[in-house]
Amino acid sequence: MEQFYKIVRFDYLQRTRSYAFLVTLAISLYAAYSFIPAPGSNYTTLRIGDYLGVQNSAWIGYVTAMMSSVFLTMIGFYLVNSNIKKDVDTGVGMIIATTSISNFHYLLAKAWSNFMVLLTITGIVFIMGVALFFARSHGYPFEIMQFILPYLFITVPTIFFIAALAVVAEVFLYRYTVIMNVGFFFFFIATSVLQTNVLPIFDLFGFAQVTAHMQDIVASQYHQKINTVSMGFVFDQKKAFHFFVFEGIRWSLSTVLVRISLILFGLVIVFISSKFFHRFDIKERYKVKKKTKSLESIPQARILNEIRLSALPAITPSYKIMPFIKTELLMLIRKGPRWLWVINLGGMIALIFAPIPAAHQIVLPILWFLQVGRLSDLATKEKTNRIHYFSYASYKPLTRLLPAQIVAGIVLLLVLAAPLLIRYLVEIQFLPVMSIIMGGAFIVLFAVAFGILSGGKKLFEILFFLFTYSNIELVPYADYFGGMNHGPRYTELIFGLIAFLAFVSFMLRKREMARV
Amino acid sequence: MDYSVTIENGILGLLGPNGAGKSTLMKIIATISQPTTGTIELDGHDILKDPDYIRKILGYLPQDFGVYANLNAYEFLEYIAAMKGVGGPNLRQRVEALLEGVNLTDSAKLPIGTYSGGMKQRIGIAQALLNDPKILIFDEPTVGLDPEERMRFRNLISDLAENCIIILSSHIVSDIETIADEVAIMKSGTLLTKGTQAEVIKQVQGKVFEIYLDNADLTDFKAKHMVVNTTRQKDTVWVRFISENPVKGSTEALALLEDAYLYLTHNKG
Numbered sequence: 001m002e003q004f005y006k007i008v009r010f011d012y013l014q015r016t017r018s019y020a021f022l023v024t025l026a027i028s029l030y031a032a033y034s035f036i037p038a039p040g041s042n043y044t045t046l047r048i049g050d051y052l053g054v055q056n057s058a059w060i061g062y063v064t065a066m067m068s069s070v071f072l073t074m075i076g077f078y079l080v081n082s083n084i085k086k087d088v089d090t091g092v093g094m095i096i097a098t099t100s101i102s103n104f105h106y107l108l109a110k111a112w113s114n115f116m117v118l119l120t121i122t123g124i125v126f127i128m129g130v131a132l133f134f135a136r137s138h139g140y141p142f143e144i145m146q147f148i149l150p151y152l153f154i155t156v157p158t159i160f161f162i163a164a165l166a167v168v169a170e171v172f173l174y175r176y177t178v179i180m181n182v183g184f185f186f187f188f189i190a191t192s193v194l195q196t197n198v199l200p201i202f203d204l205f206g207f208a209q210v211t212a213h214m215q216d217i218v219a220s221q222y223h224q225k226i227n228t229v230s231m232g233f234v235f236d237q238k239k240a241f242h243f244f245v246f247e248g249i250r251w252s253l254s255t256v257l258v259r260i261s262l263i264l265f266g267l268v269i270v271f272i273s274s275k276f277f278h279r280f281d282i283k284e285r286y287k288v289k290k291k292t293k294s295l296e297s298i299p300q301a302r303i304l305n306e307i308r309l310s311a312l313p314a315i316t317p318s319y320k321i322m323p324f325i326k327t328e329l330l331m332l333i334r335k336g337p338r339w340l341w342v343i344n345l346g347g348m349i350a351l352i353f354a355p356i357p358a359a360h361q362i363v364l365p366i367l368w369f370l371q372v373g374r375l376s377d378l379a380t381k382e383k384t385n386r387i388h389y390f391s392y393a394s395y396k397p398l399t400r401l402l403p404a405q406i407v408a409g410i411v412l413l414l415v416l417a418a419p420l421l422i423r424y425l426v427e428i429q430f431l432p433v434m435s436i437i438m439g440g441a442f443i444v445l446f447a448v449a450f451g452i453l454s455g456g457k458k459l460f461e462i463l464f465f466l467f468t469y470s471n472i473e474l475v476p477y478a479d480y481f482g483g484m485n486h487g488p489r490y491t492e493l494i495f496g497l498i499a500f501l502a503f504v505s506f507m508l509r510k511r512e513m514a515r516v
Numbered sequence: 517m518d519y520s521v522t523i524e525n526g527i528l529g530l531l532g533p534n535g536a537g538k539s540t541l542m543k544i545i546a547t548i549s550q551p552t553t554g555t556i557e558l559d560g561h562d563i564l565k566d567p568d569y570i571r572k573i574l575g576y577l578p579q580d581f582g583v584y585a586n587l588n589a590y591e592f593l594e595y596i597a598a599m600k601g602v603g604g605p606n607l608r609q610r611v612e613a614l615l616e617g618v619n620l621t622d623s624a625k626l627p628i629g630t631y632s633g634g635m636k637q638r639i640g641i642a643q644a645l646l647n648d649p650k651i652l653i654f655d656e657p658t659v660g661l662d663p664e665e666r667m668r669f670r671n672l673i674s675d676l677a678e679n680c681i682i683i684l685s686s687h688i689v690s691d692i693e694t695i696a697d698e699v700a701i702m703k704s705g706t707l708l709t710k711g712t713q714a715e716v717i718k719q720v721q722g723k724v725f726e727i728y729l730d731n732a733d734l735t736d737f738k739a740k741h742m743v744v745n746t747t748r749q750k751d752t753v754w755v756r757f758i759s760e761n762p763v764k765g766s767t768e769a770l771a772l773l774e775d776a777y778l779y780l781t782h783n784k785g
Contacts, residue, residue, distance in 0.1 A: 305616060305617050305618070305619055306617065306672075306675075307613075307614065307617035307618070307645065307672055307675075307676075308675065309645060309648060309649075309676060309679070309680075310679075311613075312610050312613050312614065312645075312648075313606035313607075313609040313610040313613060314604070314606055314610075314648075315597070315602040315603065315604050315606055315607055315610055315646075315647065315648065316602070316603065316604035316606075317572075317601055317602060317603075318598075318601060318602055318603025318604060318607075319601045320598070320603065323594060323595070323597070323598035323603065324595070324598050324599075327587070327591060327594070327595040327598070330587070330591065331584060331586065331587065334586045335586065381584070385582040385583065385584055385585070386578075386580060386581050386582030387581070387582055387583070387584065388548075389543075389546075389548060389576065389578035389580075389581045390576070390578075390581065390596055390599060390643065391599055392547075392548050393546045393547055393548050393571060393574060393576050394571060394596075394599030394600055394601070395568055395571045395572060395599065395600055395601035396568060396601070397599070400598075400599075401599065514550055515550075
């Protein structure tokens with residue numbers, strides 16, 4: 001038990017004492033603020049048809065708890081899904097493997113520390129929810145239980161399940177992080193769709209009963225049967241909304257048990273996964289091509305031969321950027337499993353045959369998101385692979401290597417988008433072409449800037465996921481590649497952002513190089 | 517760190533316990549880290565202001581370097597060559613010659629991720645020699661090499677030293693002892709001494725002794741004297757130790773670099 005507690009505690013501490021976590025908290029704080037739209041905003045986060053709740057304790061408490069449940073499902077998985085990998089990378093896992101801790105207890109400790117990280121973010125959102133109540137609710141009494149109960153029964157079980165799912169995903173997919181990341185993206189979309197079926201078994205987010213109760217209130221107050229529940233950031237023209245008074249729900253024993261069963265389900269999947277856990281006995285990952293000699297056939301204890309520098313073929317100075325771009329592209333292409341290229345190819349074919357709006361708005365962002373593993377460490381891989389000792393001592397690293405990495409990333413995205421670009425060019429539409437090129441540049445520079453800033457790839461992965469999901473949901477402010485045809489002014493805005501991100505990236509890299 | 521050192525062609529061996537600042541000093545010379553104060557000049561050029569001046573002629577083998585696991589040896593070395601700003605029509609032949617030199621030709625087309633620790637270390641040695649370096653910095657270069665490879669590596673460094681400045685750090689005193697023209701001993705960021713091996717060893721001359729003791733007396737003896745080495749025999753133990761004055765029954769021994777290293781790092785700084 002002491003081992004369990006210590007793993008949870010130190011794991012939690014080392015993860016929360018990072019700059020990336022601080023940035024995540026800041027983003028969470030902003031997200032929490034946006035969960036309750038200010039009067040007159042052009043978006044809603046929860047509404048029943050054209051009906052909104054008055055901003056009393058129950059409405060603010062429940063909406064922030066429900067939004068947290070969705071938000072933390074969305075980003076939480078990406079935030080915590082490399083907990084075991086860290087033990088593999090640092091070698092700590094080898095030490096753990098020799099201790100008496102059982103697989104189940106180790107994995108449970110990891111799930112628990114994941115949960116604590118997500119609970120910390122939930123706490124931030126909770127505090128912001130209370131603050132919003134005092135800022136926005138005019139005259140309604142403050143009822144603390146209207147905050148505590150929804151967080152306890154809606155958010156907490158959901159984040160526990162996500163914490164456990166992240167551990168299970170790491171156990172089974174530790175070699176396939178791309179499948180893990182992309183797979184969860186589709187899992188989340190599928191869950192969101194199933195949520196609308198209001199079947200308790202698929203109610204991962206835990207608010208089916210709450211929205212059903214809200215529909216009942218609207219029906220009784222306005223004598224209207226409303227079937228449409230809009231959850232999430234929905235942007236549209238300002239409407240004249242009607243308001244109803246929501247006073248929370250009665251948490252029946254059966255509802256609470258359903259939510260507790262989600263926690264138990266999390267425990268069960270962790271237990272099952274412990275039977276398959278590698279316990280850090282990880283076989284060599286890199287497969288040797290059949291045609292080339294296998295490593296076993298090569299005597300490894302071969303000694304150094306004579307090297308005479310003066311006898312080596314002469315080299316000449318060459319400050320070209322192309323060899324960098326070539327190698328960076330090579331690494332981008334080779335990264336991840338080969339079958340991902342089959343999916344990429346499928347995406348490119350879809351860009352040829354899908355109707356242009358769908359190809360641009362839906363297929364392209366998903367196809368680009370599939371490259372998340374390739375882009376996320378574009379400018380951080382030197383440090384994580386400890387190549388920076390060479391690259392930072394190289395000739396003009398700031399003006400040669402970094403631009404090459406950026407160019408290679410953009411080339412990759414534009415090659416993937418090529419079918420759509422060609423279709424637009426055939427139709428003589430240059431603005432979308434420009435938008436896509438700038439979208440590629442934007443997301444690559446976003447990866448570079450946030451990678452260097454946070455020192456890792458997590459933050460970018462989370463934000464890229466949010467961008468992609470928001471684009472599929474047609475949130476206009478997330479449209480970085482012109483899928484919604486905003487016109488030339490929007491292109492100028494994206495251009496400005498690209499210039500800003502490029503400037504920030506170079507400054508951050510310069511600072512990073514001076515601080516090694 | 518607070519000292520001044522002038523380095524000329526030949527091999528300077530850096531010795532010091534963990535945390536002495538050897539790697540930091542090497543990173544500063546390699547333009548990776550910035551010193552808080554002070555200057556580093558190469559042929560009169562301030563390399564802190566103009567780091568590219570040294571980078572063109574620098575070969576650096578870090579202590580704890582990594583590789584891109586999914587590149588093969590050719591691709592990795594050509595990538596490093598691009599970083600160093602070298603190329604030309606002969607680059608491929610030079611890479612092949614270096615791979616032959618470090619005996620990795622047979623495995624050169626395999627991903628480096630499949631290499632053993634020693635093979636990665638040899639890739640590190642090859643990259644350091646890619647650009648015809650005039651300054652070579654080797655930080656713990658023999659880590660991961662077996663005894664025969666270590667011997668070969670020492671020979672390689674001796675050959676290279678004819679036309680280069682070589683700065684070499686190691687925990688293994690014998691690695692330095694066999695090849696270094698000059699030795700610098702560091703501790704806690706300060707330079708304890710620098711000079712030829714003879715000059716450094718001179719500081720402990722007449723203070724190194726050997727004695728045979730009963731096994732039971734060893735613990736007590738260790739508490740009173742700086743013991744360098746012990747060899748247990750049946751009932752007795754042979755002890756090599758450093759002392760300002762001889763102990764009854766002891767005989768003076770020829771001082772070695774290891775004795776000087778232990779004497780200086782325990783008594784100074």
